[in-house]
Amino acid sequence: MQLSVAARNARADQLTSQVGSAGKLRILTGSAPVDVATAQSGTLLAEFTMGTPFAPAASGGVLSPTMPAQVNAGNTGTAGYWRLTTSAGVAVAQGTLGTSGSDINLNTLSIVSGGPVVLSSWTLTDAGA
Secondary structure (H helix, E strand, O other), rough: OOOOOHHHHHHHHHHHHHOOOOOEEEEEEOOOOOOOOOOOOOOOEEEEEOOOOOOOOOOOOOOOOOOOOOOEEOOEEEEEEEEEEEOOOEEEEEEEEEEOOOOOEEOOOOOOOOEEEEEHHHHHHHOOO
């Protein structure tokens, strides 16, 4: 299926509405649960508080979330996946982590408690093109 740019933007903007203000991007150990409705697993390594709103309006089906580039880790471990939640902790999306070519790229997957966790890139692209 192919969608118009306007339809892709509307679908991407719906994610911004679902996350709302001050959502959380969580970096966790292990593998992502089978789906977003399944409870979070693994150790929470770091948590970014997203902007208000989560992202400006989509352009070309692409969202660029508003968030800090860096936070300090709360625990030590190897980053395995990410989960995006509302400010109340309701899961909205999850995906892969890496140092390149992943949904979210970090400067390293080896996270040390108290150390910086740097988000080197994150854009969300609607695949309905």
